[in-house]
Amino acid sequence: MIDNLKSMSPATEKGCRLAALMEPSGLADVDLNEKRQNLTRRKRLNVRRLNLLCSTPYYKKKKTDNINTVTDGFVTDNQVQLGTSSEVIKKVRERLVTCWSHGSISLIGRRREMEDAVAVKLGLLTKGSKKYDYFGVYDGHGGSRVAHACRDFLHRLVIQQVMEEDNDDDEEENSIINWEKVMKESFRKMDEEVSEEAGEMATMGSTAVVAVVGQEEVIVANCGDSRAVLSRAGVAVPLSTDHKPDRPDELDRIENSGGKVINWNGQRVLGVLATSRSIGDMYLKPYVIPDPEVMVSKISDADEFLVLASDGLWDVIPNDVACDVTRRCLNGQMRRFSQQRKSHNVDARDEQSSEVVKESLAAQAASFLAELAIARGSRDNISVIVIELNRSVCSTNE
Known part of the structure; x- marks a missing residue:
């Protein structure tokens, strides 16, 4: 039957x-x-x-490529293997996610002209099973054209250089990227592109701090006095060193090449430029060079977030204070005054309130840092990028 x-x-x-x-x-x-x-x-x-x-949709995984979806600054995983919740989260963290969220802001501050620029390129590179995101802060001087050129083209040169490295390797899938070579060649080519323009751009330049974030490592390349700071287990760890003319090794290099560092409202190359390395600035070569210093750091479970910013922030806010403020923002313990006013204003439109709610905590942290720098007297343009690497660590360190 x-x-x-x-x-x-x-x-x-x-x-x-x-x-x-x-x-x-x-x-x-x-x-x-x-x-x-x-x-x-x-x-x-x-x-x-x-x-x-x-709180994540899971599906049985076949032998296909993993797919990541980026929504409002958050990275979520669309294909993982069924298992316990701890196993799934571990696989998402180790194999699929580069950063939990990110936020950026660029303010003119008390300057008459906006010369800063920022770049955020999620999913810029895929090397075998590894994915890399790209973040850059560019602080222009003498004008904004070089900073804008870096914003539009430097990440493309990084891709091009990685592809050239792949062509030189017989085993492309398993080859290791020589990040120091990639970054130095990319910055050099960017400097050449800017220098070819000549004309008005001959007296313009830009610093650049770039972070390429992967699942297992963070690569930081810095040229100038912008800075990258990592928060690891509640401790601020600088991943770059400012290129100032009075830095002993930089001072020796400048003098050995025939230049001078003159104290003119601070130590400056030939009494003009307050940074010893930059992209552009043809009239100050060979004293000012475009070579970046590159640092490759393995991501550990204690890593919380990464802050990239121009000197408009770092001139008035120390590394540890910036990390402490960012951590509190990511924990939801601090909100910008403008957001509090919007959320408590009875006459505020519903659209404005929803925008406040939708803004990621990393974006709120970047905005809070920029506004804090202005409140502390910064007179420069201020650009900040906050990259959240590990959500669980931020809450457990309090």
Whole structure:
């Protein structure tokens, strides 16, 4: 009788199942079938519980490429293998996610002209199973054209250089990227592109601090006095060193090349430029060079977030203060005054309130840092990028 159910309509099948339950000869078969249904139902319930625990849609994974989706600055995973919640989160962290969220801001501050620029390129590179995101802060001087050129083209030169490295390797899938060579060549080519323009751009330049963030490592390349600072287990760790003319090694290099450092409202190259390295500034070569210093750091479980900013921030806010403020913002303990006013203003439009809610915590942290720098007396343009690397660590360090 059970075999005949397969060819029946759902309504007829339901009636026959009820009849079978009433027949002694059909009880055993139906019980076995019900056990299979109960087992399937329990599996479905377990999957639903897992989804509720992790708040992420999971699907059985086939042997296909992993797909990442970026939404409003947050990275979520669309394909992972079923397992316990801790195993899933570990796989997402180690294999699929480069950063949990990010936020950036660029303010003119008390300057008459805006000369800063920022660049955020998610999913810039994919090397085998590894994915890399790109973040850059560019602080222009003498004008904004060089900073804008870096914003538009430097990341493309990085891609081009990585591709050239791949062409030189026989085993492209397993080859290791020589990040120091890639960054130095990319900055050099960017400087050449700017120098070819000549004309008005001959007296313009820009510092550049770039961070390429992968699942396992962070690569920082710095040229000038912008800065990258990593918060690791509650401690501010600088990933770059400012290129100032009075830095002993930079002073020796400038003097050995025939230049001078003159104290003119601060130590300056030939009494003009307050940074010893930059992209552009043709009239100050060979004293001012475009060579970046590159640092490659392995990401650990204690790493919380990364802050990239121009000297408009670092001139008035120390590394540890910036990290402390950022951590509190990411924990939801601090909000910008303008956001508090919007959220508590009865006459505020619903659209404005929703914008405040939708803004990521990393974006709020970047905005808070920029406004704090202005409140502390910064007179320069201020550009900040906050990159959240590990959400769980930020909350446990308080």
